[in-house]
Amino acid sequence: MGGGRPRAARHLIRALAWIWLALLVALPLAVVATMGFGTAQPGIPPVRLPWGAEGWQGSLESWALLLEDDYYLGAALRSLRLAGITALCCLVLGFAMALGIARMPARRQPLWLGLVLAPFLCGFVLRMAAWVGTLRDAGWVNRMLGHLGLEPLRLLYTDAALLVGMVHSYLPFAVLPLWAALARRDTALEEAAADLGASPFTVFRSVTLPLAAPAALASFLLVFIPAMGEVVIPELLGAPDAVLLGRAIWAEFFQTRDWPLAAVLATALLALLALPLAVQQRLSVRR
Amino acid sequence: MSLLSLQGVSKRFGAATALDALDLEVGEGEFLALLGGSGSGKSTLLRAVAGFERPDSGHVLLRGTDITALPPQKRDVAMMFQSYALFPHMTVFENIAYGLRRKGEAPGPRVAELVEMLGLAGLERRRPHQLSGGQAQRVALARALARRPTLVLLDEPLAALDANLRERTGFELRAIQRRTGSAFVMVTHDQAEALSLADRVAVLHAGRIAQVAPPRELYERPATREVARFLGAANLLDGPGGGFALRPERIRIAPGGRPARVEEVAFRGADVLVLARLEDGMALRILLPVAARAPVPGEAVEMQWEADDLVPLAT
Numbered sequence: 001m002g003g004g005r006p007r008a009a010r011h012l013i014r015a016l017a018w019i020w021l022a023l024l025v026a027l028p029l030a031v032v033a034t035m036g037f038g039t040a041q042p043g044i045p046p047v048r049l050p051w052g053a054e055g056w057q058g059s060l061e062s063w064a065l066l067l068e069d070d071y072y073l074g075a076a077l078r079s080l081r082l083a084g085i086t087a088l089c090c091l092v093l094g095f096a097m098a099l100g101i102a103r104m105p106a107r108r109q110p111l112w113l114g115l116v117l118a119p120f121l122c123g124f125v126l127r128m129a130a131w132v133g134t135l136r137d138a139g140w141v142n143r144m145l146g147h148l149g150l151e152p153l154r155l156l157y158t159d160a161a162l163l164v165g166m167v168h169s170y171l172p173f174a175v176l177p178l179w180a181a182l183a184r185r186d187t188a189l190e191e192a193a194a195d196l197g198a199s200p201f202t203v204f205r206s207v208t209l210p211l212a213a214p215a216a217l218a219s220f221l222l223v224f225i226p227a228m229g230e231v232v233i234p235e236l237l238g239a240p241d242a243v244l245l246g247r248a249i250w251a252e253f254f255q256t257r258d259w260p261l262a263a264v265l266a267t268a269l270l271a272l273l274a275l276p277l278a279v280q281q282r283l284s285v286r287r
Numbered sequence: 288m289s290l291l292s293l294q295g296v297s298k299r300f301g302a303a304t305a306l307d308a309l310d311l312e313v314g315e316g317e318f319l320a321l322l323g324g325s326g327s328g329k330s331t332l333l334r335a336v337a338g339f340e341r342p343d344s345g346h347v348l349l350r351g352t353d354i355t356a357l358p359p360q361k362r363d364v365a366m367m368f369q370s371y372a373l374f375p376h377m378t379v380f381e382n383i384a385y386g387l388r389r390k391g392e393a394p395g396p397r398v399a400e401l402v403e404m405l406g407l408a409g410l411e412r413r414r415p416h417q418l419s420g421g422q423a424q425r426v427a428l429a430r431a432l433a434r435r436p437t438l439v440l441l442d443e444p445l446a447a448l449d450a451n452l453r454e455r456t457g458f459e460l461r462a463i464q465r466r467t468g469s470a471f472v473m474v475t476h477d478q479a480e481a482l483s484l485a486d487r488v489a490v491l492h493a494g495r496i497a498q499v500a501p502p503r504e505l506y507e508r509p510a511t512r513e514v515a516r517f518l519g520a521a522n523l524l525d526g527p528g529g530g531f532a533l534r535p536e537r538i539r540i541a542p543g544g545r546p547a548r549v550e551e552v553a554f555r556g557a558d559v560l561v562l563a564r565l566e567d568g569m570a571l572r573i574l575l576p577v578a579a580r581a582p583v584p585g586e587a588v589e590m591q592w593e594a595d596d597l598v599p600l601a602t
Contacts, residue, residue, distance in 0.1 A: 186370070186372065188368050188370055188372035189372050189374060189375075191337075191339055191359070191366075191368070191372070192366070192368060192372040192374075192430075193374075193385065194338075194358070194359040194360050195337055195338075195339075195359045195360070195364075195365060195366045196360075196365070196385050196386035196389060196430070196433075196434070197360045197386050197389035197390060197434065198360060198385075198389050199360060202389065206374075206385075207374060210376050211375070211376060
């Protein structure tokens with residue numbers, strides 16, 4: 001025997017991982033990327049692939065459209081802004097929550113982490129519907145304002161409502177990696193800083209924060225990346241005219257049925273997201 | 288007036304009592320060792336002086352001023368941590384300069400002075416993970432000394448070092464203490480370390496000071512059973528009027544003494560350790576000089592000691 005079984009098992013596990021990646025990540029990506037060079041046509045599927053019986057007949061039309069039309073650039077910039085602000089809000093709130101929990105006695109931490117995750121117990125759509133009910137023109141916020149004799153406010157279908165919903169949904173993803181890093185931190189370092197005359201704020205700024213920076217970057221990206229492609233929350237809470245990338249891709253696939261353009265948008269989004277990931281990889285390798 | 292004065296300091300963690308109405312005085316420029324086993328309260332005592340633990344009752348006075356309620360940053364006390372707690376994201380220079388920058392002082396000259404004093408030249412730009420254990424220990428000491436504190440607290444300062452480095456570093460520590468004139472309070476569980484470095488040694492047991500005395504006095508005249516047991520595994524005898532401590536090196540094997548049977552003999556280089564049992568069943572440790580004839584296991588011998596060598600113990 002002599003280690004033969006574990007090695008076979010190792011190979012099998014590695015092979016499974018590669019098969020998974022090849023079938024469910026690489027292949028669909030290749031299909032999408034290829035489709036971007038196709039041409040839209042009526043029919044099923046509504047696309048002519050870039051090569052057929054006559055060899056290469058692909059076109060760069062969809063890529064050209066992406067670069068020429070301000071509509072898509074605008075959607076990309078709006079998505080970047082929304083995802084950036086959402087991730088930043090989640091990072092700031094999440095850091096405070098994670099540090100608060102990490103400073104509690106160890107036996108009380110699981111309860112509070114559980115409370116952070118509690119929203120997941122209630123369906124995502126239900127949570128968003130609750131925001132709609134809260135913020136709509138005749139919702140309870142506006143009714144309360146009415147009882148106080150104040151003018152009703154336009155709350156739903158605004159950027160503010162969208163941001164509230166995004167932060168609410170993504171906050172737990174920011175808290176977890178930060179908590180994992182902060183709970184493991186060496187408290188002797190903070191004590192040493194205080195002992196050397198640093199005020200509590202200086203201890204935080206010069207010791208706690210810099211040492212948690214890798215976790216902060218990870219938690220920012222963990223929110224930023226899915227937020228870039230978010231479709232449902234903008235649809236339910238956001239302004240209908242402020243088109244985002246996720247919404248644009250959705251519309252090209254299912255409404256205008258321009259699959260090559262949708263594929264080009266999806267590919268461009270992926271490229272946009274690969275950049276911060278590459279930066280993070282570089283940073284974590286250097287450490 | 289003493290530099291540091293602890294008056295009736297108590298601290299409990301849940302059901303466990305770490306410090307039990309403890310009193311202690313430390314003089315200006317003194318090197319005091321706090322010696323005790325794990326759970327004796329010695330680390331809690333150090334943390335209460337540094338300001339990391341708030342005593343449940345009692346007072347901590349520094350030069351006559353009550354600092355019991357002061358946070359760590361307001362105390363003229365510096366701590367060297369057992370793990371050294373060097374800031375991993377800062378260079379050696381920035382680690383040493385940290386306390387000076389908090390005072391708004393330009394750190395250059397003082398850091399240069401400490402780098403020279405502790406033999407750290409050339410390491411200023413390194414990060415803590417690029418240092419050897421001995422170097423990290425010296426950086427931690429330099430950082431604690433940077434603000435010229437009147438009192439330096441050292442938590443097991445030599446415990447993380449190799450045995451051969453520990454002895455030399457211990458002498459360096461004492462030389463630096465004399466040079467700076469700061470009072471040092473060192474926590475240790477190693478009795479040889481405490482006896483060889485400190486001006487006075489305080490033995491902690493169950494949250495109280497069992498005895499405070501200069502090393503020699505402590506070694507030769509232990510006051511209680513715990514102190515005697517902790518210092519070099521003395522023999523504890525029951526006699527008329529209470530217990531006695533009898534040091535193993537005070538016992539001689541010579542005719543005319545009390546009969547005993549040798550059980551184990553171990554050559555230890557500098558001396559020979561003999562375990563023997565008296566007729567009444569009492570086991571004794573005996574240290575014989577190498578030059579003396581060593582008995583063999585099973586041999587019947589007679590053992591002698593002077594009446595003066597029996598140190599009466601408080602019960």
